[in-house]
Amino acid sequence: MDRARGGQPDDSRRAFAAVPWRELLDVIRQGRGRQFVRVSRKMLNHLCSIGLSEAQVMLAEVDTGPAGAARREGRLDAGRPGSARPSQTKVPGTRLPLEQSPLMTGAPFELAARYLPDEEISERLQRWLKEDEASFFGTVVADPRSTMPEIAEAIRRYNDVLLGRSGLAPSTLKSLRVSLIQRFLTEQLDYINVAKEVARITDFHGLLDRVIMTRGCYGKLGGKAAGLLLAGWILERPEAAEMGVGTVKTPRTWYVVSDVIMDFIRLNDLDDVMDQKFKDITQVRREYPNLVQLFKNSPFPPDLVEGLSRALDYFGDVPLIIRSSSLLEDRFGTAFSGKYKSLFLPNRGSRADRLAALQDAVAEVWASILGPDPIEYRRERGLQEFVEEMGILIQEVVGTRVGRYWLPAFAGVAFSLNEFRWSPRIRREDGLLRLVPGLGTRAVDRVGDDFPVLAVPGQRGLRAHASLQETLRYSPRQADVINLETASFETVPLADLLKEAGADYPLVERVFSVLRGGHLQQVQRLMLDPEHDDLVADLRGLLDGTDFVTRIQALLKTLAMYLQSPVDIEFAHDGKDFYLVQCRPQAMSGDNAPSPIPHDLRPEDVLFTADRFVSNGQVPDITHVVYVVPEAYAELPDRETMASVGRVVGALNGLLRKRSFILVGPGRWGSRGDIKLGVAVTYADINNTAMLVEVARRRGDYVPDLSFGTHFFQDLVEAGIRYLPLYPDDAGIVFREDFLLGAPNRLAELLPDHAPLEHCVRVVDVPAASRGRVLRIYQNAELDHAVAVLEAPGDRRATGAARATAAAADSPLRHARWRRQVAEELARSLDPDTSGVVAVHLRGSVADGRATAESDIDLVVRFGGDDGQRARLEVWLDGWNRALAVLNQQSTGVRVERLLDAVIVAADDHEVAGGPRLPLKDEL
């Protein structure tokens, strides 16, 4: 707690009205003895610090430590408290009975009255009282045993203390904020470091009104909630306005605390279902639908029902989305995106119907913890043994009513880093926007036969599509909406939607252009004839005609700056306002993770390298390379033959296994007219390749332009086909054409009719040509480097699973996981026959998964042996403790004196609460 110092700033002084301090002191002395003692001590400390010698004397009387005794015994200079050296005082000081302590008599204040003005005493007293209350509040918040309702109550009670700061020191406020963040949102340090600067305590007060909790719950709000709240706070900062973000709203949201699900499970004796995560995946998949039904049919705790009911009153009958907010989701470094369910709720009908539907949806979202995808995902990352708590977000769907539908004018996602560049003019930092009319679900996921509109925030002028044909081909034709009449989520063709809604479509002139006479023109709302006008959702009115792109760029930059990480956001616009719906660090996993570039490779293992225009990712396990030899292609005798190369490639595309081969060729794949520039293929001829590579060889001074896949760019993006340009003549670049030319050519075998083209089209069977190895291409956009390596098939270097484990290794859960593993090891090495140990139970923070680097491992050991065994057991446990402390310090830098806290109890003592039982030696 801060000590009051002389020279407080004037403004805080003004915060306190002049209150007669004696009366106040009396009140406190009567009712709150401990608090009286505390403020007395504070006054005494203050008087000492301003040099009052009488205060020093009084302090000596109070001081109950060794220095005080020494002083009392006259061994110390009365004016310098605490100057005794510790080694001289080997006996504890005598403790003065409290009643005699000057602190109980109010003596410090009497002393103060002789030297300080009344206003100053009053002001200091009030400030200390408030700090004292605040510290109590802080204690409640920081105590892990406080339940959520207790904390909520504490916040409400001390709201007037906290509101307007009331003269509390900034560091006090900060530590209160940190406590609240840790308690409600997350203990992850990265998050806290950012949140503590932008969150205000008053934010929590408002938030609490919308949190649904049950009586004994003490969980958190979950990752998605944390992400969105943090983004909201960042955007309220004046810096955000300065950066040109403009007005950004967040949808109205209610929260269900993460461990309410545990109440639900306990209430319905559903504990066994948590064992699903250990079952075989096919069994999980089979049983999942039953579990969903089980969840839906089980009653909810009454507190929850009441809370949901209040939530419905708050929202009214606006459509809602129920989203998961698990403790594992969306936190810095973990990307669980899309693994748990989100459900749309049209929220129509009678109140009873709506409540029932809401409960149903909550049950289903909870049940999604037990789905095969999440379970598998967690298994891959070594996270499956954790008790999965899941918060729920109940959020209004951003949108407006359009006829019988509910939808936003447009929605989409935006990324700080662009991994899909169609032009060398686009840099990664320019970002990427994917926009669709209607609900953003069609921008978030890749939909098979429809495309979002792409734009690059950092390069407003560049468009993905140069010609009208391309624009028409790649503009969205369908929209996801909520049908309010049938109360369902639907995908409707835009043409139909527009015929019904016409000019009522929100922001119709921004979302659509009208195709007239082979030319896309601006929509004039008044002149719109939806029956006959051919409307194209190209969003040009928005992109070119407003400052939307600039503002999105400012938004991305602001969030990234605060979060110290590139971000991935979802947004929607209802025709009036722009809403941020989700914000998280840009997922650096899966397709978009930068691949670590292997070093120390033998030259003969490297097939090619690249250091320009590299996007993140990894192309694993390539067994075939289809190489169209540039020189040979250029020398083909006529157009007809050149065209046939395209057909050969198409045929190979049909024969080779999907995503097991790459295409390498000259210049511009997809050329149609000038096929000397590149092989004439359409998307159909290449859609099974894993990667499209274009080779640009220098001719004199001149290096040809590559296409960057523009001819079918969006098809490539949506299919996840990677693109890489190669510049073999650049310094330091490797291109082992000799390998490709020297390897046996399988073309004649696969397509005998096209054997005459053997010199031009080479099909390289990689394992056959490299003694059983496969080709892997590692790409890292941060380093702008890519390398294609021949490797043994089993030797997956830093691939998905390993990377994920590495990522998980950096997550805070590793402390809990390591401790759990240690506990399991320890238990397993105990032989029940020889050690006398009957059972070992794990409890405390390691059992719940909330252990940190400073936590110990709490074990309860049930022992039924003799004294000799007991003595050996204690020595043995002590040995473990010492070793673990050293290991913990080595790996985390944190020194914990007792890492192992094992309590030995009698074998038949079942009163001591123990958590999960750990298997002993030879037990299953």
Next chain:
Amino acid sequence: MAHDASFNPFQMARAQFDKSADLIGLDQGTRELLRSPLREFHFSIPVRMDDGTVKVFQGFRVQHNDARGPAKGGIRFHPQETADTVRALAMWMTWKCAVADIPLGGGKGGVICDPHHLSAREQEAICRGWVRQMNKNVGPVEDVPAPDVMTNPQHMLWMLDEFEVIRGGHYPGMITGKPVGMGGSLGRTEATGYGCVYCLREALAELGIDVKATTASVQGFGNVAQYAIELYHRMGGKTKSVSSWNHAEQKSVSYQKASGIDLEQLRGITDRFGGIDPAKARELGYEILPGDAWLDREVDILIPAAIENQITGANAEKISKRVKVVVEGANGPTTPEADAILFKRGIFNIPDFLANAGGVTCSYFEQVQCNTNFFWDRDDVLGKLDAKMKTAYHSVSDLARKKKLYMRDAAYVVAVNRVAAACRDRGWA
């Protein structure tokens, strides 16, 4: 680009010309004149890019021959245009205008750039820069550009605007491909498709076949195909099958109805690119067949209206014995080997640059309307188109018949002859 002679479109165009010149028996002087473009312009267009830097783009215009009238031809934006390609294309424009018997010469031009990598402002700067360099040599009575690869009506309008600022005045006839309402002509959408069928009608009449008794199979269901079918049906014909590209499955599919397809019905289930929805087509009772089934249907008329190289040496024999006429709605759908087979089998072929001359004719009409500042209604345009296509057709088919020439050769001869005559009349050769 490579210097090799292995594949050079200009050499190919010259070879075609030489063949026609031989047939005509052109003198050496005229040959030399016509084998090469009359004039070429190569110039630099400096553009201040959005990031403030200046980039210099290479532009060019080839005017092959304008003895019959102002040169006509598109402007293309392409990252790797070559002079020889442009020369070949300019030459083909000369022949195309000549065979359609419109009073225009041939030209082609462009800028070496890729619009995918350029913002709208930069593209506008390039368009205006092109006109700044060329304005002394283009115009309604000099050379009339049009859209082409990767250029569109917006580019044409920017160029028009720049020209008018420089010359001071309104000269909408200096460029075609403009949107209706900004100087474009009505009827443009239907022109190419209708043009094919005007030729077809004449051909059938000559062959003594009643169009109402005929059936057709069409490859493609885009703009040209749809309007060709529209007119053909209006004349009484019946289309039994149509093939279209299915983007989702990345292959072409044929749709057949023995009683004849319902054009409006199919249009209702087609996307903007001529892609017919197979599921809906099946529901409407169409038989779904593989894409290349269109070629071997038992019909009287084949209309390839999709892409090039579709009737080849390999499949020309599969054409049903019943087929009497092939109308080339697309460019280059028939390979030279296939030509030989068709000729041998006595199948009448209306070559592409005659059959799809409806487009360039309508372009000419756009010019005319612009120059007179008076715009015709759609029926007027199409009526005039009909008349023009009819005469164009007959000039070619008369020659083919009289001199027992393959129609493609006859068309070239007619074209080259007209140009040569104009050069002679002017005293050039």
